[in-house]
Amino acid sequence: MTISKKNLALGSLVTAGIGTAATYPFAEGNVFISLLHHGFMAATVGGLADWFGITALFHEPLGISYHTNVLINNRKRIEHDLAAFICNDLLSVENILETTKDIPLAQLIINHLQSEPGKKALGLAAKPLIASFLAKTDLQSFKNLAAGKIPEAIASLKLPTHLLDVSEQIIRKDYLNPSIDMMLITLKDFASHDEELKGIVANLLDKASQKYTGDILLRQIFAKISVEEITKQCLTAAKNYLQELRNPEHELRIKLKNMLLEKIGELRSNENFAVFINNYATSMVLAKLAPLEQMLMTKDAEPMYAYLEAKLENVNESEAVKSKLDAFLRDLFKKALMKKHDAITKLVTEKLSSYSDEELVQTIEGRVGDDLQMIRLNGTIVGGFAGMLLYLITLIAERMWS
Numbered sequence: 001m002t003i004s005k006k007n008l009a010l011g012s013l014v015t016a017g018i019g020t021a022a023t024y025p026f027a028e029g030n031v032f033i034s035l036l037h038h039g040f041m042a043a044t045v046g047g048l049a050d051w052f053g054i055t056a057l058f059h060e061p062l063g064i065s066y067h068t069n070v071l072i073n074n075r076k077r078i079e080h081d082l083a084a085f086i087c088n089d090l091l092s093v094e095n096i097l098e099t100t101k102d103i104p105l106a107q108l109i110i111n112h113l114q115s116e117p118g119k120k121a122l123g124l125a126a127k128p129l130i131a132s133f134l135a136k137t138d139l140q141s142f143k144n145l146a147a148g149k150i151p152e153a154i155a156s157l158k159l160p161t162h163l164l165d166v167s168e169q170i171i172r173k174d175y176l177n178p179s180i181d182m183m184l185i186t187l188k189d190f191a192s193h194d195e196e197l198k199g200i201v202a203n204l205l206d207k208a209s210q211k212y213t214g215d216i217l218l219r220q221i222f223a224k225i226s227v228e229e230i231t232k233q234c235l236t237a238a239k240n241y242l243q244e245l246r247n248p249e250h251e252l253r254i255k256l257k258n259m260l261l262e263k264i265g266e267l268r269s270n271e272n273f274a275v276f277i278n279n280y281a282t283s284m285v286l287a288k289l290a291p292l293e294q295m296l297m298t299k300d301a302e303p304m305y306a307y308l309e310a311k312l313e314n315v316n317e318s319e320a321v322k323s324k325l326d327a328f329l330r331d332l333f334k335k336a337l338m339k340k341h342d343a344i345t346k347l348v349t350e351k352l353s354s355y356s357d358e359e360l361v362q363t364i365e366g367r368v369g370d371d372l373q374m375i376r377l378n379g380t381i382v383g384g385f386a387g388m389l390l391y392l393i394t395l396i397a398e399r400m401w402s
Contacts, residue, residue, distance in 0.1 A: 004373075005370045005373040005377070006369065006370075006373045008377055009047075009373040009374070009376035009380070012043075012047060012376075012377050012380040012381070013047035013048065013051065013376070013380055016040050016041075016043035016044040016047055016380055016383075016384065017044050019036065019037075020037065020040040020041045020043075020044050023036050023037035023040060024037060031395070034391065035388050035391055035392065036388075038387045038388055038390070038391035039384040039385065039387045039388035040384065040387075041387055042383045042386055042388070042390070043381065043383045043384030043387065044380075044383075045383060045387075046380055046382060046384070046386070047379055047383065049379065049383075050375055050378075050379030050380070054372045054376060056069070056070060057372075058070075058071055058361045058364070058365055059361075071360070071361060071364065072357050072360075072361070075360070079349055079353065082352070083345045083348040083349045083352070084345065086344065086345075086348050087341070087342075087344045093334075097334060104322075104326060105326050105329040105333070106315075106322045106325040106329060107322060107326075109329075110312065110316045110322070113312060114312065114316065122308075123305070126305060127301055127305055130301040130304050130305060134299050134300075134301055134304075135299065150282060150285055150289075151282050154278050154281045154282045157281075159277050159278065159281055160273060160274040160277040160278065161268070163277060164264050164267055164268055167264055168261065168264050171260050171261055172261070177248055180253070291303060291304075291307065
């Protein structure tokens with residue numbers, strides 16, 4: 001049977017006490033027994049001191065109330081300091097965010113929702129809501145909404161104006177220049193190295209030479225210059241012109257920019273353009289709502305639930321979407337944590353306050369009791385060795401100086 005650490009510590013103290021009493025009568029006449037006696041005596045003193053100190057943490061040893069029963073007498077301060085330490089140091093907002101920064105929140109949620117328990121929980125939560133929505137929503141009301149309110153809502157957004165404003169800013173601030181330069185570089189490389197283009201140009205020049213063979217002057221020109229040479233010169237000229245177009249101040253680019261700005265100005269007063277954009281946006285929204293209309297006709301919630309599952313699968317397959325979702329969840333978590341962080345202190349304080357004095361003592365003793373009993377045991381053993389060492393030092397000193 002395993003001996004508890006409390007009984008082991010108590011046994012060591014009792015052994016030290018018995019050893020002290022047993023060696024006392026013989027200590028004066030025998031150096032070895034005297035060494036043991038001093039060791040047992042120091043062990044008894046050390047064990048008693050540690051027993052008193054440890055017991056004083058939770059109780060009143062020997063009925064002594066002066067600076068004993070430390071836990072209960074200082075309970076309020078301990079609860080306050082412990083709650084403050086947990087809230088402001090151990091579980092501070094910064095520590096929690098730092099600890100959780102590498103946890104893929106979005107992926108964890110998606111994995112749970114795609115697991116069997118998660119799918120079951122999602123179905124239990126979503127299907128009744130969808131069914132309730134379908135049952136309470138009238139098909140004719142939905143059609144009236146789609147036919148009237150949605151176009152009105154789209155029109156109120158003023159999408160044509162915003163679209164033209166954005167386009168104008170892009171053009172005026174030359175945001176398209178990098179894209180134009182990339183396109184010109186691609187065309188230049190295409191003109192320099194693409195064999196198919198060279199073949200097309202050569203074929204056109206060959207046809208032109210055949211068409212104008214009746215003209216003596218042109219026939220003489222084509223006779224002196226080969227089609228291959230003309231093709232090379234044409235492509236070289238095109239390549240050089242494309243290189244010139246890379247200059248933002250080129251006349252053609254400025255003319256094109258002004259032409260686009262002028263066209264945007266015209267579209268601002270063009271009602272047909274506004275109608276086209278609004279109608280296009282409305283048609284896109286109505287196309288998205290078409291499955292819902294079908295569901296309202298059949299009152300079947302399964303297609304909508306299948307749509308939700310498909311969207312969840314799409315999110316799982318897109319790293320970009322998961323990254324955005326993860327950033328959103330972290331921001332939401334941070335805001336909630338900062339708003340509710342004081343609740344941690346309240347929670348810890350309320351939990352500690354819910355214990356009676358006796359329950360609190362039993363709980364803490366149950367957690368650290370074994371370690372405290374080992375302190376008692378160590379105090380007895382270390383005290384014994386210290387007592388013997390001091391006796392030897394004293395004995396040696398007396399014999400050297402006597």
